[in-house]
Amino acid sequence: MKILVTGGAGFIGSHVVEQLQQAGHTPIIFDDLSHGMREHISEGIELIVADVRNKAALEASFARHSFSAVIHLAAQTLVPDSLEYPVMDCRINLEGILNVLECCRKYHVRHVLFSSSAAVYGDNLNIPLQETESLLPTSPYGITKMTTEHYLRIYHELYGIDATVFRFANVYGERQGEKGEGGVVSIFCKLLSQGKPITVFGNGEQTRDFIYAGDIARAIVAALPLKGYHTINVSTGKETSLNELIHAFEFAVGHKFDVIYEKPRPGDILHSVLNNDNLMKYLKIKPNMELAQGIRKTYHWYVGK
Ligand SMILES: NC(=O)c1ccc[n+]([C@@H]2O[C@H](COP(=O)([O-])OP(=O)(O)OC[C@H]3O[C@@H](n4cnc5c(N)ncnc54)[C@H](O)[C@@H]3O)[C@@H](O)[C@H]2O)c1
Secondary structure, eight states: OEEEEETTTSHHHHHHHHHHHHTTOEEEEEEOOSSOOGGGSOTTOOEEEOOTTOHHHHHHHHHHSOOSEEEEOOOOOOHHHHHHOHHHHHIIIIIHHHHHHHHHHHHTOOEEEEEEEGGGGTTOOSSSBOTTSOOOOSSHHHHHHHHHHHHHHHHHHHHOOEEEEEEEOEEEOTTOOSSSTTTHHHHHHHHHHTTOOEEEESSSOOEEOEEEHHHHHHHHHHTTTOOSEEEEEESOSOOEEHHHHHHHHHHHHSSOOOEEEEOOOTTOOSBOOBOOHHHHHHHOOOOOOOHHHHHHHHHHHHHHO
8 A cells, every 4th residue: 555654754653664664565754854864764765855734745745646544643742842832833733634634535545544642631640541531631732632633533524534543652662862752761772872870750660651663653554454433542551660661771781870860840740551452452463562672672773873
């Protein structure tokens, strides 16, 4: 299948593109390279360098190719930036998806797969969070993700465009930037590769649900044949404390290192984990990367880059 991947030169996008190719599909990337990089993409893959807010450029690529599906990953991804520049966040994330959906409507693309986030749940403490929980985002970023989910639902109801919404937990892996959601792993990679100590805010017993980017990509590729409208948490379903993460890093680095424990930051949630039953129910898959192995791969990529 010919598949448009917006944001395909980014961290998660590059894993998705790799697995699409391995599965025999033809990915075409649409990315403005604001955060993504050409080096993330192997040669021979078509890259259209343009902004998703540029409707004409998007439409030209839909007119030139006959896409079977769109994987929409391009986004303003930084929660702090969404607080600082909410209008910019809104334009990239909402104008972007509307341009994509209007093109899908015009060019009869059957399926849109979208990277939503655990940020749509806000500070809900009813963990492990299920997809049916009420949504109460606490940032403009979470609001644009939630609103995009609604646009997808409405375009499905009105125009029959199938939609798969993935709510990712904390994603880590090779090619991750240091700022994005879940960036703690790449921050640790950077500091440790420079021989510097790492800082933890709080006692390290706060937990997150760390999922390897390759497992995210596997879920997305597996969802291509889905029909209808689905919402699927993509997570390990397991809580990992920062102290356990540090332990996995000790294994990757090969020795102990200094950890500085500072006061907890106000507003940081203590525990976060997503129920992942829908992965098995709709896609018949489970994440298969063990944390220690995933951290080792990521750290060694970081050291070697
Ligand atoms: N990394 C995580 O833990 C995580 C968690 C939940 C959701 N997500 C979502 O997954 C998607 C991919 O995130 P990522 O972590 O790979 O981030 P990333 O920044 O590496 O990738 C985003 C890509 O989109 C491109 N892009 C940004 N603005 C664009 C625009 N206006 N037009 C065209 N391209 C544009 C960037 O150049 C980049 O290549 C995003 O939608 C993000 O919100 C990520």
